[in-house]
Amino acid sequence: MDNALPAASAPAAVDLAFTVNGSPAKVAVDPRESLLDVLRERLDLTGTKKGCDHGQCGACTVHVDGRRVVSCLTAAVQVDGRAVTTIEGVEGPDGELHPLQQAFIDHDALQCGYCTPGQVMSGLACMAEGHTRDDAEIREYMSGNLCRCGAYAGIVAAIRETARRTGH
Amino acid sequence: MSQLSERPVEAVVGLPLPHESAALHVTGEALYTDDLVVRTRDVLHAWPVQSPYAHARIVDLQVKPAYDVPGVVRVLTSDDVPGVNDAGVKHDEPLFPDAEVMFHGHAICWVLGETLEAARLGAEAVQVEYEPLPSLVSVREAIAAGNFQGTGRHLERGDVETALTTAAHVFQGEFEFAGQEHFYLETHVALALVDEGGQIFVQSSSQHPSETQEIVAHVLGVASHAVTVQCLRMGGGFGGKEMQPHGFAAIAALGATLTGRPVRLRLNRTQDVTMSGKRHGFHSQWRAGFDDDGRLVALEATLTADGGWSLDLSEPVLARAMCHIDNAYWIPNVRVDGRIAKTNKTSQTAFRGFGGPQGMLVIENVLGRCAPLLGYDAMELRRRNLYQPGHTTPYGQPVRHAERLEACWSEVVRGGEVERRQAEIEQFNAIHPNTKRGLAMTPVKFGISFNLTAFNQAGALVHVYKDGSVLINHGGTEMGQGLHTKMLQVAATTLGVPLERVRLAPTRTDKVPNTSATAASSGADLNGAAIKNACEQIRERLAQVAGSRLGLHAHDVRFADGMVRGLQGGSLSWDDVVLAAYFQRVQLWAAGFYRTEGLHWDANAMQGEPFKYFAYGVAAAEVEVDGFTGAYTLRRVDIVHDVGDSLSPLIDLGQIEGGFVQGTGWLTLEDLRWDESDGPHRGRLATQAASTYKLPSFSEMPQVFNVHLLDKAHEDGAVYGSKAVGEPPLMLAFSVREALRQAAAAFGPVGTSVDLPSPATPEAVYWALDEARSAAPVPSSFSLSGV
Numbered sequence: 001m002d003n004a005l006p007a008a009s010a011p012a013a014v015d016l017a018f019t020v021n022g023s024p025a026k027v028a029v030d031p032r033e034s035l036l037d038v039l040r041e042r043l044d045l046t047g048t049k050k051g052c053d054h055g056q057c058g059a060c061t062v063h064v065d066g067r068r069v070v071s072c073l074t075a076a077v078q079v080d081g082r083a084v085t086t087i088e089g090v091e092g093p094d095g096e097l098h099p100l101q102q103a104f105i106d107h108d109a110l111q112c113g114y115c116t117p118g119q120v121m122s123g124l125a126c127m128a129e130g131h132t133r134d135d136a137e138i139r140e141y142m143s144g145n146l147c148r149c150g151a152y153a154g155i156v157a158a159i160r161e162t163a164r165r166t167g168h
Numbered sequence: 169m170s171q172l173s174e175r176p177v178e179a180v181v182g183l184p185l186p187h188e189s190a191a192l193h194v195t196g197e198a199l200y201t202d203d204l205v206v207r208t209r210d211v212l213h214a215w216p217v218q219s220p221y222a223h224a225r226i227v228d229l230q231v232k233p234a235y236d237v238p239g240v241v242r243v244l245t246s247d248d249v250p251g252v253n254d255a256g257v258k259h260d261e262p263l264f265p266d267a268e269v270m271f272h273g274h275a276i277c278w279v280l281g282e283t284l285e286a287a288r289l290g291a292e293a294v295q296v297e298y299e300p301l302p303s304l305v306s307v308r309e310a311i312a313a314g315n316f317q318g319t320g321r322h323l324e325r326g327d328v329e330t331a332l333t334t335a336a337h338v339f340q341g342e343f344e345f346a347g348q349e350h351f352y353l354e355t356h357v358a359l360a361l362v363d364e365g366g367q368i369f370v371q372s373s374s375q376h377p378s379e380t381q382e383i384v385a386h387v388l389g390v391a392s393h394a395v396t397v398q399c400l401r402m403g404g405g406f407g408g409k410e411m412q413p414h415g416f417a418a419i420a421a422l423g424a425t426l427t428g429r430p431v432r433l434r435l436n437r438t439q440d441v442t443m444s445g446k447r448h449g450f451h452s453q454w455r456a457g458f459d460d461d462g463r464l465v466a467l468e469a470t471l472t473a474d475g476g477w478s479l480d481l482s483e484p485v486l487a488r489a490m491c492h493i494d495n496a497y498w499i500p501n502v503r504v505d506g507r508i509a510k511t512n513k514t515s516q517t518a519f520r521g522f523g524g525p526q527g528m529l530v531i532e533n534v535l536g537r538c539a540p541l542l543g544y545d546a547m548e549l550r551r552r553n554l555y556q557p558g559h560t561t562p563y564g565q566p567v568r569h570a571e572r573l574e575a576c577w578s579e580v581v582r583g584g585e586v587e588r589r590q591a592e593i594e595q596f597n598a599i600h601p602n603t604k605r606g607l608a609m610t611p612v613k614f615g616i617s618f619n620l621t622a623f624n625q626a627g628a629l630v631h632v633y634k635d636g637s638v639l640i641n642h643g644g645t646e647m648g649q650g651l652h653t654k655m656l657q658v659a660a661t662t663l664g665v666p667l668e669r670v671r672l673a674p675t676r677t678d679k680v681p682n683t684s685a686t687a688a689s690s691g692a693d694l695n696g697a698a699i700k701n702a703c704e705q706i707r708e709r710l711a712q713v714a715g716s717r718l719g720l721h722a723h724d725v726r727f728a729d730g731m732v733r734g735l736q737g738g739s740l741s742w743d744d745v746v747l748a749a750y751f752q753r754v755q756l757w758a759a760g761f762y763r764t765e766g767l768h769w770d771a772n773a774m775q776g777e778p779f780k781y782f783a784y785g786v787a788a789a790e791v792e793v794d795g796f797t798g799a800y801t802l803r804r805v806d807i808v809h810d811v812g813d814s815l816s817p818l819i820d821l822g823q824i825e826g827g828f829v830q831g832t833g834w835l836t837l838e839d840l841r842w843d844e845s846d847g848p849h850r851g852r853l854a855t856q857a858a859s860t861y862k863l864p865s866f867s868e869m870p871q872v873f874n875v876h877l878l879d880k881a882h883e884d885g886a887v888y889g890s891k892a893v894g895e896p897p898l899m900l901a902f903s904v905r906e907a908l909r910q911a912a913a914a915f916g917p918v919g920t921s922v923d924l925p926s927p928a929t930p931e932a933v934y935w936a937l938d939e940a941r942s943a944a945p946v947p948s949s950f951s952l953s954g955v
């Protein structure tokens with residue numbers, strides 16, 4: 001097939017040290033490996049989902065030093081020495097849900113749930129960035145996150161309500 | 169009220185509950201098939217060798233070079249198949265095509281590697297020599313070449329010829345419309361391993377584990393009892409995982425048997441899009457007759473489904489399309505011929521609505537085009553043709569509860585302030601030469617049940633443990649539609665226990681055998697009735713135990729809220745009754761079964777009553793179209809939909825919204841393009857990613873979106889009075905397409921009939937409005953263009 005990548009011999013592994021959800025992680029990676037694959041396949045953090053692997057769906061959204069990135073288009077080596085937060089790191093210290101997580105449940109902001117971790121991570125970033133003035137702005141700043149089940153109305157409602165309640 | 173539909177007072181069904189896995193989803197804990205890989209040791213990864221031709225003979229296949237790639241463990245080819253080399257049930261779909269590739273992207277063989285990268289490089293190294301053959305890519309090419317597959321169908325009522333000869337107005341046209349890529353966010357995936365004694369265990373993202381099991385078994389040449397298939401949940405299915413997962417599961421299972429190691433086959437997005445089937449595009453040719461009052465008197469149509477390279481589910485999809493060409497309208501004389509084109513494309517398959525949307529799109533297109541020519545407002549034309557009580561469908565089934573169409577319609581008109589807004593739109597359009605608005609209303613009537621009567625059966629297994637906790641299992645799969653949530657509610661209601669006492673175990677073929685696909689919107693109807701049946705058996709036994717303790721007849725005790733109460737007073741806790749029953753050696757588990765009664769269908773004559781009931785709904789959509797670009801916005805949508813007495817209102821509202829959004833995607837955004845040129849990439853799907861295949865996103869959401877469930881909508885024939893909801897709302901999106909047509913028409917003189925392609929992308933809308941703009945005032949006698 002014309003879309004297959006050219007053959008290449010594997011380059012030398014690179015040692016990578018970063019923080020994931022507050023804990024240190026050390027792993028030797030292929031410099032071509034994406035952060036998404038390292039999280040899912042090496043660190044067993046399967047909450048972050050792969051929808052397209054092309055930066056087009058948002059299912060793999062995580063935070064690096066507090067800013068959202070699509071982890072499928074982030075080379076793992078780029079996060080050396082930085083702090084990564086995934087969906088597994090959103091709950092409070094005693095396992096209590098973040099208000100946005102609770103709002104997703106209350107507003108039925110999901111169906112199959114596959115996009116949900118990415119939506120929550122993007123929603124948190126949206127609030128932190130202050131892009132929650134009205135529904136139109138929420139839609140605009142969430143537009144990189146697809147939901148094929150079409151739970152958009154619930155997602156917007158969950159973000160709107162949480163932003164209002166937490167003063168964002 | 170039937171025994172099946174009767175709902176107790178303190179029911180758990182009907183409560184607006186969140187999805188049962190919601191807390192797992194928002195924390196990322198919910199497991200999907202591919203999440204199990206890191207929990208499995210020594211997994212091998214699979215990569216396909218895909219054809220670069222739409223149609224070619226395989227002259228030579230050399231797999232040896234792949235073994236020179238470090239990390240390659242095994243290459244799977246047709247020579248490895250111990251059983252039947254077939255991925256389907258029609259035996260027209262070789263799992264490994266050994267003579268001929270039938271579409272661009274067709275997988276010839278699969279490479280297993282220690283890593284995905286090794287498998288990919290191994291697949292690169294495989295050498296295939298092809299001899300390209302002539303191909304048919306578009307449905308028109310297949311029609312011209314007379315290349316069809318499967319059984320054509322004919323549906324007829326009344327005397328179409330006479331009716332069309334004597335009708336006051338007759339129009340005809342041709343309309344071809346596109347299919348749709350499922351784009352479930354989780355791609356196809358299977359993880360197979362061999363247990364003790366050669367028992368195969370396959371975890372598969374499958375809507376139809378029983379059929380996955382059957383096909384894995386026939387490929388491996390073993391009996392069904394040697395294969396267990398489990399589906400934890402799917403990251404979306406939409407019909408795309410009804411037939412399509414089987415071959416992938418079989419490859420993984422074959423690899424696991426040959427290597428003795430677990431095999432993971434997970435398609436990347438490009439592979440998924442280029443290999444798996446989609447919604448069928450259709451070609452249609454039609455003639456329609458109306459009387460002077462705008463009433464349909466006859467419809468004649470030929471539907472050609474673009475089936476792709478093999479049959480898959482094309483025959484039942486075609487049957488459902490033909491059975492829905494009436495949508496919600498009474499048409500006394502009907503003649504429909506249906507056939508399936510064979511083209512060199514992916515094998516098109518089930519997609520939410522299963523042909524129903526395609527049939528209905530034909531009649532909605534007819535009405536949308538003819539209304540201005542008849543001098544009617546399209547809304548009025550649709551309303552006056554709605555089914556009325558007493559009418560029957562072209563295939564002879566009475567349209568029970570037809571009055572609900574009118575009920576939904578008038579509620580949308582009232583709640584959506586449709587008359588006021590129509591007047592406003594008229595004013596707006598009069599003063600805005602370069603921006604026009606349109607407001608359209610369309611109805612939905614959708615038949616519920618599998619067309620094939622045999623599939624309308626289901627099983628369940630319910631365990632009550634000594635401590636009073638309950639575990640349920642059923643044959644349906646969860647893909648986000650909330651089936652498991654509803655099933656928990658049904659069990660809690662029937663046993664009269666709080667919801668938290670009930671837990672649900674994953675869908676597995678060794679728990680409930682011979683299940684039907686979770687499809688046709690019937691998951692809750694069928695499995696719910698089977699769970700209810702199992703729970704009733706247990707409840708009746710427990711009623712005996714409780715009755716004797718309370719000194720009452722078993723008929724005189726009631727189960728609710730974790731208590732067993734005597735009608736004449738006295739009560740016991742559920743837990744105490746369960747424990748007492750255990751010590752009395754009373755069976756605390758039961759297998760439940762259900763088959764839908766009263767169905768019959770003659771597939772050859774296309775006559776009978778294939779559906780248990782109809783689901784109804786009506787939508788109004790308002791759009792604004794820009795005359796310079798064709799770009800549009802969806803200003804407001806109002807929906808009233810009939811879900812019976814809802815089992816789970818929050819879930820149902822989500823299904824209606826989501827179905828509508830997906831339907832809007834199909835009709836307005838999602839533009840599948842195959843390379844139809846004679847160039848080197850002929851047959852290649854040009855829209856392989858979300859960058860070129862536009863999916864509905866937050867940005868396309870209606871600015872105002874009001875969804876209501878129809879009140880007083882008890883359905884006598886279904887579990888706790890509910891109705892199916894998975895598919896019907898998708899077709900509410902016709903309202904958006906028709907609103908676009910009307911807005912485009914508003915750029916032209918009064919009476920302009922707009923020919924709108926599907927999908928009605930901004931580009932398509934631009935050309936349509938541009939044609940309307942340059943149209944001369946409409947003559948009184950007319951034949952539609954494109955004939």
Ligand code: FES
Nearest residue numbers: 051053055058072
């Ligand atoms: S998987 Fe990263 S954006 Fe889709």
Ligand code: FES
Nearest residue numbers: 111113147148149
């Ligand atoms: S909930 Fe299924 S993709 Fe969003």
